[in-house]
Amino acid sequence: MALPFFSWLGRSAKSALGYDAVENRGKRREATGVLRSEEQELPGTSRRKLVSQARDVHRNFTIAAWMIRRHLDYVTSFRFQSRSGDPDLDNRVEDLMRRQTERERCDIAHRHPFDRMVRLAEARRCVDGDVGLLKLNTSHLQAIEGDRIRSLGGSAASAAYGPWGGAVQWFDYGHGVVINTAGRALGYSVCSRVFGGGFRFERVVPARNLYLHAFWDRFDQVRGVSPIAAGLNSLCDVYEGVDYALAKAKIAQLFALAITRKSDQGMGEQGTSAEEQEDGKPRYTVDFGKGPVKLELDDGDTAEFLANDTPGPGFQEFLDAVIGIALKALDIPFSFYDESFTNYSGARQALLQYEEAAKHKRRDVRAMIDHVTRWWMRRWELEGRLPKSIRAKDLRWTWAHSGLPWLDPLNEIQANIAAIGAGLDSRTNILAQQGRTLVEVADELALETEYLARKGLPTDVQAIHALIPKVASGDPQPSTKQARRWAAMRRKVAA
Numbered sequence: 001m002a003l004p005f006f007s008w009l010g011r012s013a014k015s016a017l018g019y020d021a022v023e024n025r026g027k028r029r030e031a032t033g034v035l036r037s038e039e040q041e042l043p044g045t046s047r048r049k050l051v052s053q054a055r056d057v058h059r060n061f062t063i064a065a066w067m068i069r070r071h072l073d074y075v076t077s078f079r080f081q082s083r084s085g086d087p088d089l090d091n092r093v094e095d096l097m098r099r100q101t102e103r104e105r106c107d108i109a110h111r112h113p114f115d116r117m118v119r120l121a122e123a124r125r126c127v128d129g130d131v132g133l134l135k136l137n138t139s140h141l142q143a144i145e146g147d148r149i150r151s152l153g154g155s156a157a158s159a160a161y162g163p164w165g166g167a168v169q170w171f172d173y174g175h176g177v178v179i180n181t182a183g184r185a186l187g188y189s190v191c192s193r194v195f196g197g198g199f200r201f202e203r204v205v206p207a208r209n210l211y212l213h214a215f216w217d218r219f220d221q222v223r224g225v226s227p228i229a230a231g232l233n234s235l236c237d238v239y240e241g242v243d244y245a246l247a248k249a250k251i252a253q254l255f256a257l258a259i260t261r262k263s264d265q266g267m268g269e270q271g272t273s274a275e276e277q278e279d280g281k282p283r284y285t286v287d288f289g290k291g292p293v294k295l296e297l298d299d300g301d302t303a304e305f306l307a308n309d310t311p312g313p314g315f316q317e318f319l320d321a322v323i324g325i326a327l328k329a330l331d332i333p334f335s336f337y338d339e340s341f342t343n344y345s346g347a348r349q350a351l352l353q354y355e356e357a358a359k360h361k362r363r364d365v366r367a368m369i370d371h372v373t374r375w376w377m378r379r380w381e382l383e384g385r386l387p388k389s390i391r392a393k394d395l396r397w398t399w400a401h402s403g404l405p406w407l408d409p410l411n412e413i414q415a416n417i418a419a420i421g422a423g424l425d426s427r428t429n430i431l432a433q434q435g436r437t438l439v440e441v442a443d444e445l446a447l448e449t450e451y452l453a454r455k456g457l458p459t460d461v462q463a464i465h466a467l468i469p470k471v472a473s474g475d476p477q478p479s480t481k482q483a484r485r486w487a488a489m490r491r492k493v494a495a
Contacts, residue, residue, distance in 0.1 A: 037221070038217070038218050038220065038221045038223075039175055039221070039222060042225060044150065047129075047175070047223070050232075051128050053232060053236070054127045054229070057239060063239075063323060064228075064235050064326075067228075067326075067329075067330055067332055067337075068330075070336060071122075071126060071332065072119050072123060074354070074355075077401060077402035078115075078366065079399065079402060080398075080400075081397060081398050081399075082094050082395070083396040083398055084395060089387070093395060093397070096380060096385060097376075100114075101114035101115065105139065106141060107142075107143075108136055109142075114141075114372075117133075117143065118365065118368070120143070121213050124146065125213050125215060126215075126330070127228070128145060128147065128224075128226060129214060129224040129225045129226040130213060130214030130215070131143060131145055131212075132145075132148075132210045132211065132212050132213070133210065133211045133372065134210045135210070135211070139379050141372065144190055146223075148191050148192070148193070148199070149175070149176045149177070149189060150175070150176040150199060151176045175222060177189070177223060183220065183222070184207075185212070185222060186206070186207055188205055189204050190204070211368060211372070212224070227329055230329050231327075231329030232329075234322050234326040237322060238319060238322050241322075245315060248311065249311060260303075320334070320338070323337060332354065333350035333353065335347050369399050370399065373397065378392045400435060401432075401435060403433050403436070
């Protein structure tokens, strides 16, 4: 009896102390147990299929295109500010940057100014997984889309990779990246497009000349993977489901008229049908294309339209759930998609959470434009465009984010004033959240005050404490007594 007892005890202990996730009970798909690098999980052929599918959805599906644009609005809006402390030097550097970021001096193709290049680069990173910015000797940038970075084949591979010595080649996986034994990228195989969808090898460029802007999820990753890959199936399902639902709705909207005849005859004594005469021709001919129709029916005949409520509310609820899941691929809250989904408090909470997620993506974009900025400044120094006493490494700058507008300006401004007065926040930080600086605001106020004084207009500004009742969905509404009190206070302030 002891042996079965200890056998049962061993099975019980194994179940209690192990991980249920690795136990195969036949309820779900079993994990393969194979652990590989991301490049082996997504080899070159599979990467091209993934990029093709993502581009197709982004190109044709409104919601997918919107979620990419909304992501770009929050993470790619930056403005250059020189921070050397010398007003004359700052003005000169900002003027140099303003000229450098024009499309003729920035883009080798002369198509896009720098701010648009940044937006397009982030869009390609979201859809394709990564994009390269190639730095040229003319101080121009050349955008290299991710599918143009690909492996070589045949004798061209050995000829191009030969100068790199003992570098490890990711040629087998088709990703076009030359790395060393530590995993550091040494070069990228850049190809040009051929009519019909093909590619032709151009050259292997050193990694120091190409900045790869990518989404990274693992340490052993040499190419980026699109974040919408996790939600791509959901987006495709919604795209196809909407088409099917529209097709079904169109069929349901076609006029279907049923004419029935009440007969006193028995089941076995039926004569001609209600729709046909004795000669087989229809008894009634109706053409709805000529406008309103009046039917003259025989006694006992009735007419009704066949209606079908499609797609129903259940389909709409399920569709919203799937869309919400797909939006999470970019951390976008559902209230961005459906503004009536929540009230003010819920919308603000969703915005705060999304802002936290956007900060990390914004840092990646800022790192890319800071890299390009340092390169441009070194070239300015070599070309003698900076004062002789100034070195590029001594310059200080920032790319300030454009900030977010207030959701509830009155309450948020009052809260900011209270935080500044209590020493819990600074004007600099609060203005930075709005995409402005204290120096800019102070200069604007000084110029404004001087101009008003010259015109003989009052320059003092007195804050008016207005009480604005909230009318957002779900927020408490003021009572009639409160409304009368607020109306009296507004009349008093106006007087």
